[in-house]
Amino acid sequence: MRTLKYAILGLLNKKPMTGYDIGKEFNNKDLAEFWTAKHSQIYPELKKLLDEELIVYQIEISGEILEKKRYSITEKGKEAFLNWLKKDEPMEPTPKDIFRLRMYFSNNLDGATRLYLLDRQLIQHRDRLAHLNKNKERYDDIPPLESEEFGDYLVLSGAISREEATIQWLENFIAYCKNQDRNLSSL
Amino acid sequence: MRTLKYAILGLLNKKPMTGYDIGKEFNNKDLAEFWTAKHSQIYPELKKLLDEELIVYQIEISGEILEKKRYSITEKGKEAFLNWLKKDEPMEPTPKDIFRLRMYFSNNLDGATRLYLLDRQLIQHRDRLAHLNKNKERYDDIPPLESEEFGDYLVLSGAISREEATIQWLENFIAYCKNQDRNLSSL
DNA sequence: CCTTCCATGTAACTTGTTACATGATTTG
DNA sequence: CAAATCATGTAACAAGTTACATGGAAGG
Numbered sequence: 001m002r003t004l005k006y007a008i009l010g011l012l013n014k015k016p017m018t019g020y021d022i023g024k025e026f027n028n029k030d031l032a033e034f035w036t037a038k039h040s041q042i043y044p045e046l047k048k049l050l051d052e053e054l055i056v057y058q059i060e061i062s063g064e065i066l067e068k069k070r071y072s073i074t075e076k077g078k079e080a081f082l083n084w085l086k087k088d089e090p091m092e093p094t095p096k097d098i099f100r101l102r103m104y105f106s107n108n109l110d111g112a113t114r115l116y117l118l119d120r121q122l123i124q125h126r127d128r129l130a131h132l133n134k135n136k137e138r139y140d141d142i143p144p145l146e147s148e149e150f151g152d153y154l155v156l157s158g159a160i161s162r163e164e165a166t167i168q169w170l171e172n173f174i175a176y177c178k179n180q181d182r183n184l185s186s187l
Numbered sequence: 188m189r190t191l192k193y194a195i196l197g198l199l200n201k202k203p204m205t206g207y208d209i210g211k212e213f214n215n216k217d218l219a220e221f222w223t224a225k226h227s228q229i230y231p232e233l234k235k236l237l238d239e240e241l242i243v244y245q246i247e248i249s250g251e252i253l254e255k256k257r258y259s260i261t262e263k264g265k266e267a268f269l270n271w272l273k274k275d276e277p278m279e280p281t282p283k284d285i286f287r288l289r290m291y292f293s294n295n296l297d298g299a300t301r302l303y304l305l306d307r308q309l310i311q312h313r314d315r316l317a318h319l320n321k322n323k324e325r326y327d328d329i330p331p332l333e334s335e336e337f338g339d340y341l342v343l344s345g346a347i348s349r350e351e352a353t354i355q356w357l358e359n360f361i362a363y364c365k366n367q368d369r370n371l372s373s374l
Numbered sequence: 375c376c377t378t379c380c381a382t383g384t385a386a387c388t389t390g391t392t393a394c395a396t397g398a399t400t401t402g
Numbered sequence: 403c404a405a406a407t408c409a410t411g412t413a414a415c416a417a418g419t420t421a422c423a424t425g426g427a428a429g430g
Contacts, residue, residue: 001416001417002416002417003417004417004418037418038418038419038420040418040419040420040421041417041418041419062426062427063426063427063428064426064427065425065426065427066425066426066427
């Protein structure tokens with residue numbers, strides 16, 4: 001489906017960047033909540049996009065020697081990107097989740113181990129949620145729809161509601177485990 | 188990480204199955220909410236598990252000619268599975284989501300297209316939620332923790348809360364779009 | 375000077391999808 | 403008897419991760 005291709009075009013459509021900059025967007029920024037890529041995947045993809053004439057680059061010298069390639073999107077690239085963006089694609093198949101797969105089999109665990117695993121997971125998701133909420137504090141208001149920051153705000157709030165749902169699910173599960181445990185030991 | 192390996196072991200730990208049966212579990216059942224695999228991935232994996240002596244099979248004749256291989260888990264396989272199941276693995280990196288990636292770039296769309304795409308997505312997620320809720324009706328009560336059906340109930344309720352969160356996010360987003368639109372056109 | 379970050383790439387491998395290939399059994 | 407389902411496999415490709423490989427720039 002070449003999603004990485006369009007993700008890169010989308011970033012370059014905002015402003016010219018180096019491969020390294022793209023890597024940071026995919027790893028340190030809010031966008032990373034819903035899309036990531038390592039540099040080992042980015043550099044070969046940039047080469048492909050050059051071949052397809054969707055991007056061009058300009059060499060810049062940083063310091064004395066170091067050359068960096070600042071890529072920008074071409075008209076052809078913009079067209080391809082906008083075409084992808086406006087397409088009405090069917091919903092994606094549900095994403096995989098190893099922890100839930102494991103819990104699917106959790107009847108094979110003893111009660112203590114199950115609770116331990118659930119608790120560890122809950123802690124991690126709560127930390128993550130706290131971190132996301134802290135990021136959200138940067139916004140006094142919801143940014144205007146047409147602004148660049150709106151995308152960031154959107155993925156951030158999406159990530160927050162996803163975490164909240166996960167935490168809710170974990171808490172319900174834990175409460176049920178504890179409840180069953182109490183009932184059994186009172187026999 | 189060999190997750191498919193352990194997913195198959197987990198299923199065979201419940202009861203002996205053919206490759207075809209495993210495919211059905213990964214595609215038609217509740218488990219498919221959090222793990223899937225095509226038969227083209229399953230058959231080669233079964234071969235690997237045989238090599239590793241974690242499973243064995245027995246040939247059964249169905250009708251006159253058709254041979255099917257019913258696989259079962261070995262003691263070694265059970266051990267490997269339980270070992271995997273009880274391991275406390277760190278939280279996974281956040282799963283990718285193409286639609287949210289697209290919406291991250293949605294400031295490049297005109298208001299009508301954006302609303303159209305959001306609406307289409309919302310419809311699909313509502314359908315999916317309705318379908319999941321219908322499945323949940325099978326359960327009068329939460330199944331006991333140690334039962335086989337508990338896993339099914341768990342992934343089902345996880346999928347429901349995930350869909351609810353997504354729908355909430357979409358509805359908020361749509362409301363904000365409509366609101367901004369009204370404010371702009373009243374100028 | 376030393377550590378962290380900037381910067382770019384390739385190679386080997388794992389995972390997963392789509393397509394190719396075949397044929398038997400069951401159900402209406 | 404035709405269609406849906408059962409049943410098992412392989413091949414080619416796409417996507418993604420880990421490891422290998424190199425070296426400059428900036429800041430403390």
